[in-house]
Amino acid sequence: MDRAEIVHENFLRRVAAGDLPPGAAPVGPLSPTGAVSVFRSACLSRALDRQSRAMQKAGQGFYTIGSSGHEGLAAVAAALRPTDTAFLHYRDAAFQIARAAQVPGQSIAWDMLLSFASSSEDPISGGRHKVLGSKTLSIPPQTSTIASHLPKAVGAAYSIGAARRHRPEHQDLPDDSIVYCSFGDASANHSTAQGAFNTAAWTSYQSIPLPLLFVCEDNGIGISTKTPKGWIAANFAQRPGLKYFACNGLDIFETFRVATEAAAYVRGRKKPAFLHVGTVRLYGHAGADMPTTYMPREEVEAEEANDPLLHSVRLLGQAGALTPVEALAIYQDTCARVSRIAEEAVTRPRLKTARDVMESLIPPKRACKPTNGPSAEARASAFGGDLKAMEEPQIMSRLINWALTDLMLEHPEIALMGEDVGRKGGVYGVTQKLITRFGPDRVIDTLLDEQSILGLGIGMAQNGFIPMPEIQFLAYLHNAEDQLRGEAATLPFFSNGQYTNPMVVRIAGLGYQKGFGGHFHNDNSVAVLRDIPGLILACPSNGADAAMMLRECVRLAREEQRLVVFLEPIALYPMRDLHGEKDAGWIRLYPAGNEVIPFGEVGVHGDGTELAIVSFANGYYLSRQAEKRLAEKGVKARVIDMRWLSPLPADALIAAVKGAKRILIVDETRRTGGVAEALMALFTERTDLPHARITAKDSFIATGPAYAATMPSADGIYDAAMTLLGGKA
Incomplete structure (x- = not known):
């Protein structure tokens, strides 16, 4: 018999015999009726855990990470409002079940069993993953993350105060709501979690409103690795800016009382708090995990003897809410009901095709109020003397x-939002004057933590804002990229399009900064961004294109709820000349407000038929230099600016090279994993034209005079073109 059945049989036997674990008497404001409701939620959570294992054994279910031992979180849910956004730990089935009891019309057992069965009728994920979540219950779906949801919880909490000052069109959260975020004791050690705690405390320390309740469910172990006794309390009890509360999660009366106090503190003070809930873990980590392989059997049995449901039966009897006989009947009836519902849930349809699975990768469009652009008066006030400067080409x-x-x-x-975007105006002056024009509420100087910067954006996006986080250098993204991959991009996918976090992430990057910074500031690696399903990666090569593409990126986020990354080539920020000193070949006039470059539209310079050079950003700039030299040799070429690096604008590129006899790809990213790989495949599959590529080497970038040695050059492009043309002069 597995541990789940042992715990089940122990419960039946011990309740029938009146053999209940000792503990304190029930104290606190939880009413008898409320206590019974919490117990019913706990029983349903336990029954669902058992059923998930039975379904897996029968080949009808696909997830067995359970919530047994954490049923006390039902009492925490009872202390909150159903409009308080809850980012849940994956062991929080009891929380979601208890919240469903607060909202009329829910069929929570049916919904969760559909999720276990990976049915396409699962109301949160549509069968894509077993996740806790419900749009109706204000629970965005979470996968089995290691604390990666904490940064966006900070952002969501920040957005509540920000929305009171600047009301977004699609704002969802009530002004007096709080944000709830739970996780395990092992996850609390993750760098992502530590960054979120620090950001919350850093914000609170400055008296900025942040109504956020962190809840650590401390069962003392992470899979097989023990959490040192007392570690969580020692780590969090005295953190500045973060109020600490603690309760025994085996006691639903104490848990409800302390959770009520913590929620009142957060709601009233608009400050974050840390609620430390002691729990036990029953059954092991998941269905395939046998705790007796790494824990003494006596220790496993001691945890099982401390079953929170047994404690609840004792407490309910002491409070006069339920007799043990009545409690046992509720438990048995719940198990039987879940078994009956499961028999039907496993017959419901599942996803079958790639199209079915991918249907929610792209979020649905939403209706937005029409805008006619800023008024002349508003522009005059904001721009001042810059209006006159718009009459001349600029960098x-x-x-x-x-x-x-x-x-x-x-x-x-x-x-x-981002490091240095406000008072300093950005490292390269791109955001200068914006804090004066719009104030610190809309141009937010953040602490130095890329995970927190992106988390702030993700959380604010879920409350109707269009965030534009800035990552100061592309190299700095790599320690935070999972916020885009694992959180932002997956949200519409795992919520069947019900939840979205549209935003435009600005990143200064790519190479060719002369002798400055080495690979920390000259980074030509974009593979991780191109590998994220649903993410749009835009990359301009000149100022006019940048302005028009940025307008389209904001439209994509605002109206189509897309996740967009706008990659700005640092080396081209100040570029004025193209072929010679003071030729002003790379500065542009500011485009009129209604001018945009639509998503997927490429740029084409020239109409030569002998050669099409396909590139982007710095590579496009260098290709234009090489194209002039080729023309001097009698070679008629065209130069194509991709502009959109992901998804690849395949049809537009094929149309752009039509009529050309050869194709040269110029890619400033690395040969392995770079953009050219996709382009080579595209032109191989869809044309019969000879084509070749010139790329950056598979190397980091050096500091000093050799800064460009590993990347394409105008001379190298010219030579590669002549080789492809057979040495034609």
Whole structure:
């Protein structure tokens, strides 16, 4: 018999015999009726855990990480409001069940069994994953994450106060709501979690409203690795800016009382709190995990003897709410009911095709109020003397700044955030003056933590804002990329499009900064961004394109709820000349406000038929230099600017090379994992034209005079073109 059945049989036997574990008497404001409701939720959670294992053995279920031992979280749910957004630990079935009891019309057992069965009728994920979550219950879905949901919980909490000051069109959270975020004691040690705790405390320390309740469910172990006794309390009891509460999660009366106090503190003070809930873990980590292989049997049995349901039966009897006989009947009836419902749930349809699975990768479009752009008066007030400067061509960084200004004037739900974006105006001056124009509520100087910057954006996006987080350098993204991959991009996928976090992430990156910073500031690795399903990666090569593409990126986020990354080539920020000193070949006029470059539209310079050069960003700039030299040799070429790196604008590229006799791909990213790999495959599959590529080497970038040695050059592009042309002069 497995441990789940041992715990089940122990419960039946001990309740029938009146053999209940000792403990304190029930104290606190939890009413007898409320206590019975919490117990019913706990019983349903336990019954679902058992049923998930039975379904897996029968080949009808696909998830067995259970919540047994954590049933006390039902009492925490009872202390909150169903409109309080809850980012849940994966052992929080009891929380979701108890919350469902607060909202009329729920069929929570049926819903969760559909999830176990991976049925396409599962109301949260549509059969894509077994996740806790419900749009009706304000529970965004979570996968089996290691604390990666904590940064966005901080962002969601911050958004509540921000929404009171700048009301977004699609704002969802009540002004007096709080955000709830739970996790395990092992996850509390993860760097992602530690960053979120620090960010919350850092924000609270400055008296910025942040109504966030962290809940650590401490069962003392992470799979097989023990948490040192007392570690969580020692780590969190005295953190500045983070109020500490603790309760025994085996006692639903104490848990409800302390959770009520913690929620009142967070709601009233608008400050974060840390609720430490002591629990036990029953059965092991998941269905395949046998705790007796790494724990003494005596220790496993001692945990099982401390079953929270046994404690609840004792407490309910002492409170006069239920007799043990009545409690046992509820438990048995619940188990039988779950078994009956499961028989039907396993017959419901499942996803079958790739199209079915991928249907929710792209979020649904949403209706937005029409906008006509900022008024002349608003622009005059914001831009001042810059309006006169718009009559002359300008460098890319300045045109991006003006585009951001116009967009923020037009869309008050846009908020910028990042290290140094405010007072300093960005490392390269791209965001200068914006904090003066729009204030610190909309141009937010953050602490130095990329996970927290992205988490702030993700959380604010879930409450109607259009965040524009800035990652200062592309190299700094790599320690935080899972916030995009594991959180932002997966949210519509795992919620069947019900939850979205649209935003435009600005990243300064790519190579060719002369002698500056080495690989920390010259980073040409974009593979991780191109590998994220549903993410749009845009990359301009000049200032006018940047302004027009940025407008399209905001439209994609605002109207189509897309996750967009806008990659800005640092080396081209100040670029003025193309072929020679003071030729002003790379500065541009600021495009009129209604001018955009639509998603997927590529740029084409020239109409030569002998050669098509396909590139982007710095590579496009260098290709234009090489194209002039080729023309001097009598070679008629065209140069194509991809602009959109992911998803690949395949049809537009095929149309752009039509009529050309050869194709040269110029890719400033690395040969392995770079953009050119996809382009080579595209042109091989869809054309019969000879084609070749020139790429960066598989190397990091050096500091000093050799900064460009590993990347394409104008000379190298010219030579590769001549080789492809057979040495034609």
